[in-house]
Amino acid sequence: MNAPVKPETLPQWRLDDLYSGRQDPRIEADLAAAQAANEELAKLKGRFVATRADPLRLGELLDHGVGLYEAATNGLWGVGAYASMAASVARDDPAWSKFEADFRARAAKISAESLFFTLELNELEDSEVEQAFRAYPPAAKWRSWMRRVRLFRPHELNSDLEQLLLERGPATANWMRLYDETLARLTAKVGRETLTLPEALNRLSDPDGARRKAAAQGLAKALEERTPVLGLALNTLAFEKQVEDRWRKYPNPAASRHLGNEVDADAVEALESAVVAAYPRVSHRYYALKAQLMGRKSLDYWDRNAPLDSAAPRTYGWDEAQAIVLDSFADLAPHFADTAKTFFTKPWIDARPRSGKQSGAYSHPVNSERHPFVFMNYMGERRDVLTLAHELGHAVHQTLCAPLGTLLADTPLTLAETASIFGEGLVFERLLAEASPAERRGLLAGKIEDGLNTVVRQIAFHRFETRFHAARAAGELSPEEIGRVWLEVMGESLGPAIKLNAGYEHYWAYVSHFVHSPFYVYAYAFGDLLVRGLMETRRADPAGFAPLYEQLLAAGGTKTYVEALAPFGLNPRERAFWAAGMTQIERLVDEFEALV
Numbered sequence: 106m107n108a109p110v111k112p113e114t115l116p117q118w119r120l121d122d123l124y125s126g127r128q129d130p131r132i133e134a135d136l137a138a139a140q141a142a143n144e145e146l147a148k149l150k151g152r153f154v155a156t157r158a159d160p161l162r163l164g165e166l167l168d169h170g171v172g173l174y175e176a177a178t179n180g181l182w183g184v185g186a187y188a189s190m191a192a193s194v195a196r197d198d199p200a201w202s203k204f205e206a207d208f209r210a211r212a213a214k215i216s217a218e219s220l221f222f223t224l225e226l227n228e229l230e231d232s233e234v235e236q237a238f239r240a241y242p243p244a245a246k247w248r249s250w251m252r253r254v255r256l257f258r259p260h261e262l263n264s265d266l267e268q269l270l271l272e273r274g275p276a277t278a279n280w281m282r283l284y285d286e287t288l289a290r291l292t293a294k295v296g297r298e299t300l301t302l303p304e305a306l307n308r309l310s311d312p313d314g315a316r317r318k319a320a321a322q323g324l325a326k327a328l329e330e331r332t333p334v335l336g337l338a339l340n341t342l343a344f345e346k347q348v349e350d351r352w353r354k355y356p357n358p359a360a361s362r363h364l365g366n367e368v369d370a371d372a373v374e375a376l377e378s379a380v381v382a383a384y385p386r387v388s389h390r391y392y393a394l395k396a397q398l399m400g401r402k403s404l405d406y407w408d409r410n411a412p413l414d415s416a417a418p419r420t421y422g423w424d425e426a427q428a429i430v431l432d433s434f435a436d437l438a439p440h441f442a443d444t445a446k447t448f449f450t451k452p453w454i455d456a457r458p459r460s461g462k463q464s465g466a467y468s469h470p471v472n473s474e475r476h477p478f479v480f481m482n483y484m485g486e487r488r489d490v491l492t493l494a495h496e497l498g499h500a501v502h503q504t505l506c507a508p509l510g511t512l513l514a515d516t517p518l519t520l521a522e523t524a525s526i527f528g529e530g531l532v533f534e535r536l537l538a539e540a541s542p543a544e545r546r547g548l549l550a551g552k553i554e555d556g557l558n559t560v561v562r563q564i565a566f567h568r569f570e571t572r573f574h575a576a577r578a579a580g581e582l583s584p585e586e587i588g589r590v591w592l593e594v595m596g597e598s599l600g601p602a603i604k605l606n607a608g609y610e611h612y613w614a615y616v617s618h619f620v621h622s623p624f625y626v627y628a629y630a631f632g633d634l635l636v637r638g639l640m641e642t643r644r645a646d647p648a649g650f651a652p653l654y655e656q657l658l659a660a661g662g663t664k665t666y667v668e669a670l671a672p673f674g675l676n677p678r679e680r681a682f683w684a685a686g687m688t689q690i691e692r693l694v695d696e697f698e699a700l701v
Contacts, residue, residue: 109420109485110420110421110422110423110483110484110485112458112459113457115423115456115457115458115483116449116452116454116455116456116457117194117452117455117456117457118190118452118453118454118455118478118479119452120187120190120191120478122475123183123186123187123471123475124187127200127201127204132184135184136180136184136211136215138176138180139176139177139178139179139180139181139215140177140218142173142174142176142177142180143173143177143215143216143218143219144218145173146170146173146174146177146218146219146222147218147219147221149166149169149170149173149222150221150225152166153166153167153170153225153226153228153229154228154229157229157230157233160233160236160237160239160240160241161240161241163229163233163234163236163237163240164237164238164239164241164242164243164244165241165244167226167234167237167238167241167244167247168241168244168247170222171244171247171250171512174219174222174512175510175511177215177216177219178472178511178512179472179473181212182471182472182511183471183472183474184208184212185208185209185212186469186470186471186472186478188201188204188205188208188209189205189469190469190478190480191204191205192204192205193462193463193480194455194461194463194480195461195462196285196286196289196461196462196463197289197290197460197461202282202286205282206275206278206282209274209275209278210275212275213271213272213274216271217268217271217272220267220268221264223257224261224264226254226255227254227255227257227258227261231255234251246513247513249664250513253367253662256367259354260353260354260355260364262352262353270349280338280341280342280620281620281621283334283338284334284335284338284339284617284620285463287331287334287335287338288302288331288335288463288464288615288617289302289461289463291327291328291331292327293305293320293323293324293327294323294326294327295308295319295323296319300320300323300324301458301460302464302615303458303462303482303484304458305320305323305324305327306324306464307486309321309407309409309411310410310411310412310418310486310488311411312411312412312414312418314408314411317408317411318405320407321405321406321407321608322608324612325607325608325609325611325612326608328611328614328615329584329608329611332584332587332611332614333584335584335614336582336583336584336587336614338620339573339587339619339620340577340581342620342623343574343577343623344581346358346623347574347578358570358571358574358575358623358624359373359570359571359623362624365517365518366517366518366519366628366666367517367519367666368517368519368631369678371678372677372678373627375678375679375683376564376627376630376631376634376683377564377567377627378680378683379680379683379684379686380560380564380630380683380687381568381597382684383561383687383688383690383691384561384597385600386687386691386694387561387687387690387691387694388557388561388598388599388600389599389600389601389602390600390694390698391553391554391557391694391697392404392409392599392600392602392603393600393601393602394694394697394698394701395550395602396602397701398413398701399411399413403603403604404602404603404604405603405604405606406599406603406604406605406606406609409554409599412547413546413547413550414547418486418487419487420485420486421485421486421487421489421490423456423483426483426485426489426490426493427449427493429490429532429535429536430445430490430493430494430497430532431445431446431449432535433494433528433531433532433534434494434497434501434528436531436534436535437531437643437651437654438651438655440655441501444500444501444504445500447476448477448500451476453476453477453478454478454479454480454481455478455479455480455481456479456481456482456483457483458482458484462482464482464615465481465482465617466479466480466481466482466492466495466496467479467480467481467496467499468496468497468499468500468503470499470503470507470514472511473507473508473509473510473511473514474511476504477504479493479496479499479500480496487536487548487551488551488555490532491532491533491555494528494529494531494532495525495526495529496525497528498524498525498526498527498528498529499521499524499525501524501528501658502516502521502524502525502658505655505658505659506658506660506661506662508659509659509660509661509663513661513662513663514661514662515661515662516661516662517662518625518628519628519631519632519635520632520657520662520666520669521628521632522629522631522632522633523632523635523636523639524658525632526629526632526633526635526636527636527639527640527654529555530636530640533548533555537549537552546697546700549693549696549697550697552693553690553693553694553697556633556690556693557690559629559630559633560629560630560633560634560686560687560690561598561630562598563626563627563629563630564598564626564627564630566616566618566619566626567624567626567630568594568597568598569590569594569613569619570624570626572593573587573590573619574623576590584614585610587613588610588613589610591609591610591612591613592605592609592610595609631677634686634687635666635670635675635686637685637686637689637690638670638675638677638682638685638686639654639673639675641689642673642674642675653672656672657669657670
């Protein structure tokens, strides 16, 4: 029997190299510096348009202005990261919630000083900006940032309306706060136990079917009790988005996300189409095979991620997980492992589950002048090792591109997810290579399920959001109506071998991306299938791949996804590219079927 992981032995981060506490005078100093940079920038208002006919002077102004804008961003992002991270491990502490909310209000007021800046830059013509870059070459380093700013040019409002939206943003964000605090306080009664949300979700992969069922039903009841609040938050934020999108003349609710990701809507539609077309061959077939292997005609929804073996799943101690991840990263290149190792030797990871800590995982980049921090809830299972690799992949990526500066290092979600998913892939390859024949089937099942969760499930989430927002345009949806949309979309993706038992209609309520980052979720599928193409390239030439891959990560947001992938011979604008990625998952199902 594997020894369970003891939570008290897991690391907690220390944020004192950011600030020592809410009263740290460095907070006020950094906010004052951000305000000073914005006030200096505000003195340049009108001068960019006034000098549009003088390329040299315009170039000098652009370089100076963007530098001030970045300085202000660094100050606000540093304090904002501290507020967000500290609150994320203390959702039961009203003082941290107040600190985070007060910061948002203050940051909005400071940011209002520089609101004119991007609006005025977008009054310039493309030719005028390019001439300025040529006349004053130091300014040309901002070319990619300017490209991203100008993507939103057709959707900008006048300065008064933009300021109104900025200043009321903190009030809107309180709906997210309400959602987060509601879930952080959620407990599920499971027999004689009381489980937090992360604990209940973790129980759904327990080897004991009765324990899975009890956890699923307990969680369903706990979510149902909170759906009036969680549904109100989702409805309200969707309405807020609806109004803003209408004023900005976005053609659909996902359009602003596509612009932020610098992807074509056609590419996302091709991705969605390829994944949905593969449902029967991949997810439907796999779950039917899994049911057959478990001696069932169909599986209850709480059995979807059940281990194939009824024995207790293998657990991984923290030191073992660290060794697996670092060895896997070293297989790619020593530099990747060395960068990741720093996060273990420094107090930069918070892995310990505890009361008040929110669910999920992330790597927060803070800003380019600081280092990232990794957040997760480590339970010791195989998927937790993969989550650790995922978030450290982000952390390595964020570290490698930090020398570019905060604005240029900021990476669109579609490319930001490639490093994390690649990290997972490296770890899985190592686990599979070291597995015994008896373990191989279980690992293969885990790999398929990870692929289904990252690709099929996330595209289903994307389709849920699309249908929900379309329905919300006609009026508010009750929790029951939201649940019906959820059941319809998830049923399509899972297929007839998975029974969506009573209670599953409430499970939309814990997916925080729907509230925090509408239409974010397709980026996971985008990144996963991109990584499958990258890993095929690596297999063909491991030595030649590593430097190209490091260049991709180090480029941050300076290249579009098409430019970044061109050196690897990959073209994600083609539907065939996405279909090829789904074929790779299908081949894993073929291999699994041969072992059934």
